[in-house]
Amino acid sequence: MYIVMIASECAPVSKVGGLADVVYGLSRELETRGHLVEMILPKYDCMRYDQIWGLHIAYQDLWVPWEQGAIHCSVWFGSVHGRNCFFIEPHSEENFFKRDNYYGYPDDAMRFAFFSKASLEFMQLANKHPDILHCHDWQTGLVPVMLYEMYQNLHHTRVCYTIHNFKYQGITGTHILSATQLNRPEYYYHSERLQDNVHPTALNFMKGGIVYSNHVTTVSPKHAWEALHTEQGHALGDTLHIHQNKFSGVLNGLDYEVWNPEIDPLIPHHYNIESLENKYGNKEALRDRLLLRKEFKPIIAYVGRLDVQKGVHLIRHGLFYSLQKGAQFILLGSSPESSINQEFWHLKQELNDNEDCHLEIGFDEELAHLIYAGADMIIMPSMYEPCGLAQLIALRYGTVPIVRAVGGLVDTIFDRDFSNKAITARNGYVFHEPDYTGIESAMQRAIGLWFSYPEQFRKLVIQAMQYNYSWHRSGQYYLDIYEHIRNK
Numbered sequence: 463m464y465i466v467m468i469a470s471e472c473a474p475v476s477k478v479g480g481l482a483d484v485v486y487g488l489s490r491e492l493e494t495r496g497h498l499v500e501m502i503l504p505k506y507d508c509m510r511y512d513q514i515w516g517l518h519i520a521y522q523d524l525w526v527p528w529e530q531g532a533i534h535c536s537v538w539f540g541s542v543h544g545r546n547c548f549f550i551e552p553h554s555e556e557n558f559f560k561r562d563n564y565y566g567y568p569d570d571a572m573r574f575a576f577f578s579k580a581s582l583e584f585m586q587l588a589n590k591h592p593d594i595l596h597c598h599d600w601q602t603g604l605v606p607v608m609l610y611e612m613y614q615n616l617h618h619t620r621v622c623y624t625i626h627n628f629k630y631q632g633i634t635g636t637h638i639l640s641a642t643q644l645n646r647p648e649y650y651y652h653s654e655r656l657q658d659n660v661h662p663t664a665l666n667f668m669k670g671g672i673v674y675s676n677h678v679t680t681v682s683p684k685h686a687w688e689a690l691h692t693e694q695g696h697a698l699g700d701t702l703h704i705h706q707n708k709f710s711g712v713l714n715g716l717d718y719e720v721w722n723p724e725i726d727p728l729i730p731h732h733y734n735i736e737s738l739e740n741k742y743g744n745k746e747a748l749r750d751r752l753l754l755r756k757e758f759k760p761i762i763a764y765v766g767r768l769d770v771q772k773g774v775h776l777i778r779h780g781l782f783y784s785l786q787k788g789a790q791f792i793l794l795g796s797s798p799e800s801s802i803n804q805e806f807w808h809l810k811q812e813l814n815d816n817e818d819c820h821l822e823i824g825f826d827e828e829l830a831h832l833i834y835a836g837a838d839m840i841i842m843p844s845m846y847e848p849c850g851l852a853q854l855i856a857l858r859y860g861t862v863p864i865v866r867a868v869g870g871l872v873d874t875i876f877d878r879d880f881s882n883k884a885i886t887a888r889n890g891y892v893f894h895e896p897d898y899t900g901i902e903s904a905m906q907r908a909i910g911l912w913f914s915y916p917e918q919f920r921k922l923v924i925q926a927m928q929y930n931y932s933w934h935r936s937g938q939y940y941l942d943i944y945e946h947i948r949n950k
């Protein structure tokens with residue numbers, strides 16, 4: 463099968479969160495199975511160019527119809543760890559992708575509407591007729607809309623649309639219709655097309671993606687249910703209900719080549735279940751790097767975006783609770799919201815002299831690997847979590863996840879003390895209520911086991927490592943979906 467992924471992120475070249483990992487990992491799995499996969503990505507100034515091999519201009523003259531004229535683009539080609547990637551570079555005074563960050567600009571809707579249109583124009587220019595277009599999140603929600611409404615010659619292509627986060631939907635105004643030349647506001651401002659379900663004067667990219675795609679997925683079965691039946695659909699629940707025959711949840715996989723403690727080049731000591739004692743070499747290395755004191759204490763960590771979604775108030779509480787219970791705590795994260803960033807900068811200053819604690823505010827792929835390898839436990843007290851990758855990485859590295867029972871965390875983590883799973887199939891700690899008592903109830907049990915029953919804790923670590931959440935199974939689910947829609 464010939465598959466083209468259109469996305470705003472791809473690990474490790476342009477990564478903000480799990481979306482990037484999924485786009486890369488799924489593509490690799492599909493290629494390993496013998497399918498042809500190509501990616502179309504924006505050419506951001508802030509990408510990691512050191513992660514692209516053989517970058518060169520593949521198409522000099524792509525002209526994308528836009529507003530009353532057209533924008534000239536170059537299309538670059540390069541290999542990102544073996545993946546074939548096309549990068550779209552517009553040459554216009556808006557400088558859509560010549561920015562310091564990936565997202566967070568007032569014209570984000572315009573930027574990604576342009577990228578969506580440019581991707582389709584590029585496919586037309588390069589005579590690409592994939593069986594499947596796989597689009598991701600609001601940034602590419604307009605791709606299926608434009609494919610159906612404007613690019614009749616690409617009609618044979620079927621679209622799978624994956625929603626990684628319902629919170630960000632690309633809600634915007636009429637100007638998008640004129641810019642993209644979709645025009646016809648009376649047609650698109652319709653409850654069965656792009657009209658936002660809450661603000662009738664707004665257009666919603668993600669809704670367009672749902673309405674116009676041949677199949678829609680979100681990233682775990684539990685979250686598919688939550689999106690349909692709870693406020694977690696962020697007002698798209700009704701649209702999903704109408705389209706529920708083409709909506710399903712497919713659990714994300716993890717790239718087991720990238721995340722593999724046996725060969726990970728970013729950690730000093732390699733290990734597996736048989737050589738678990740080597741994990742403790744990484745714990746020492748982590749302490750050395752972050753100047754933590756070397757004492758008989760567990761390290762508890764948080765790695766991830768500092769977003770309300772992630773339960774920032776509980777992360778903060780988890781930090782103090784860890785210290786109170788005699789554990790050490792490491793945080794690696796950052797937030798696009800300056801108020802949250804500032805809060806954690808203050809906390810960092812406050813705890814500067816504490817040798818049991820380190821806060822690293824920023825994005826650091828290398829340090830993330832060392833933390834997963836060196837920590838004993840991670841916390842994920844999310845308010846909502848479509849899938850979550852951090853807990854899957856933690857399992858792989860024998861780092862016990864302490865999670866809130868929400869979204870993909872429910873599908874992947876099973877409480878050591880209270881679960882329907884067989885005792886030998888339990889792999890972490892789970893709490894339910896998003897409050898201090900909730901997180902304490904789980905952390906207390908985890909820390910208690912580490913101090914008082916080290917052999918039992920070690921057993922839990924082994925059970926965690928025995929889980930397999932590689933792309934193997936999820937890749938097959940996506941192929942089944944592709945086959946299904948291709949034959950329609």
Ligand code: ADP
Nearest residue numbers: 479480766767795824825826827830850851852
């Ligand atoms: P989300 O997609 O909501 O951000 P996930 O748990 O699905 O959360 O995926 C987050 C991914 O991004 C993981 O691979 C995690 O290790 C990585 N990550 C998040 N924040 C950072 C950071 N500050 N530094 C390094 N890696 C990070």
